[in-house]
Amino acid sequence: MAGAPLIIDCDPGVDDAIAILLALGSPELDVRAVTTVAGNRSLDSVTHNALGLLALAGRADVPVFRGAARGLLPRNVRFSFAHGDDGLGGYEVLPFAASAGEAHAADAIADIVMAEPPGTVTLAAIGPLTNVALAFAKVPALAGRLKRLAIMGGAVGVPGNITPVAEFNFMHDAVAAEIVLSSGAAIDLFDLNLTRRVVVTDELLAALEAGGGHVALAAAAMLRAYAQRDLAIHDPCVIADLLAPGLFGRTARRIAVDYRPGPTDAQSIVDMDPASTRPLVNLVDEVEAPAVLSLLAERITRLG
């Protein structure tokens, strides 16, 4: 049976890399494209990493499309230290032949989704949301046509990881985050309150290294470096939920994102106004973390 069509919009990034490998190791999913957005590192760097990861997994057939080099409103947001200077924790991808496609990521996302029947394609957005917001602006019907839009971002009622109130992806493009969260798309939001519960463990690393294949060993090496600065593996939660939704719980909430420059910039807030017309999203707020880690190890070791 063919897998469920999936587009991954990302900024690899070690946890993005683990999310991509999890998806590629899971036959339930058919990765139709990987689109890139500047965030953890520059657009050139994250695109290079995406191409290298697909080659590592033997999936150079999956097309890559470059997207936004910065957010919709200019923000001086530093790169993330957690991923190292190259974005993959010092893991150097082997030389590869593929190059990114000509289309902009926003156009590629829209083209793939609009070519399929409504409710067919899932979009996993695990970097800043600039490409998704651009795609929604270019093709207004896109938001309602997605089967699901699974987002890693935000810090709802918990401290941020780039400012006291803001999470990294939302901080890179708070306007895009607000546009996307108020779009009416079928959204599952994985914020820091959720993803901080899924952390790199010695057992996960041992399981990957015991698997022995070059992909699993690369994943372990990336995670060992990443864990020196951030133990939480945020992005793979999004893919794990597509594979095993029973491992997660969720609550319908209206989430607003503050995009005014200043101390509350990019803060994600629950809109409790009973008169609010803001669309509901599913705030993912429960996870069986050990089972998620087991799934990660089992699927990534399948890649060799």
Ligand code: RIB
């Ligand atoms: O805040 C965590 C998010 O920011 C993750 O997507 C990580 O890859 C970085 O992009």
Ligand code: CA
């Ligand atoms: Ca990311």
